Amino acid sequence: MFFILSKTLHFLLMPIIWVVVLLLLAVFLKSPKWKRNSLLSALGLLLLFSNPLISNEAWRAWEIEAKPISEVDNYDVAVILTGVTSYREDVPDRIHTSKGSDRFLHPLQLYRMGKIDKILITGGSGYVLADRIPEAEQIEKILLMAGVAEEDILTESNSRNTRENATNTAAFLQKHPGFNKVLLVTSAFHMRRAAACFEKAGVKADSFTADFYGYERRFTPDELIIPNASAFNTWHVLIHEVAGYLIYKLLGYC
Incomplete structure (x- = not known):
């Protein structure tokens, strides 16, 4: 029921x-x-x-800043939250990604640099009525093609929202002891809710943000006065996330 209500709210916002x-x-x-x-x-x-400057300021105020890779410690496991793949029945012979793919590309970089030992991908299917391949399995295939060792990839494919990501990951880590240092990876706009949910679930993790909407300030005419359709579109993402964070707080999920 909560999943369906979430999709309805997504439309209304x-x-x-x-x-x-x-x-x-x-x-x-x-x-x-x-x-x-x-x-x-x-x-x-x-x-x-549609004003780019106002949109950018809102994003900069909400998103969690990036941590330089040079300052990232070594971790036993990086937990990657999904929400970045899609499914097309007309082109089923490949994996389709959208904005947000940095959620797994940046951990891949950290893995290649030897900063993380294992990668745990958490996320099922985001479809209400259709049965699709879980996102965790799709991203696993990408990482395997990118050369990540199969034994270094763990998947949790039942979660359908951030709260379930946290609770299911907590249960997974309890069954697989030894992961003492955990790195949580998700989009910068989503990190506030994700980090709070994981803390509530008892998972102690450091944050590593990826996939940014905000950018450096530019006081040019196209930013100050010229309407921009992209700015209009991204407001929906921000409004939906802020609403989701508040609702999660109200329900005690984070």
Whole structure:
């Protein structure tokens, strides 16, 4: 039930939905005052969410900063959270990744440098109605093709959200003692919720962020005044994550 509610919330928190609703109100409301207010509100939201500077400042405020690789210690295991692969029925003969693939590419770099001994991938299928190959298994295939030794890859493929990632990983580590130093890897925007969930589950881990949306400040015309569709789109990711963090806090998940 929680999984389905999460997917519903994901839809309702889209800024484009808010704009469409306001535009529909502007069309169908009878009061000229409320028609005008709805139209102006829709325009205001479009300008606000499409401004790159405002979007970037919001991302910079929320994301956890990167830790230089030179400062990363040696770890027994890196725990990678999934959410970066997709499935296409029309092209089923390969693995499809999306933004966020740094979640496993950066640990791969750390593995090659000898900073992590094992890689634990946690994540099942993110589909509500369809039965797909768990993401952990898909990323495992990529790492194997990249030359990671099979015995150095561990998978947990039942989790469907961050809380389950944490609780299932905690159970996995209890059954496989010896992993004293744990490195948690996920996207910079997701690390607040993930780290809190893992701490709540009793997993002591250091954080290593990847996959950044925020970038260095640029006070140029295209950042200050020119609307950008990409800025509008990424707001949905940020709003959804902040809402998810608050809900998890309310429910005691983190």
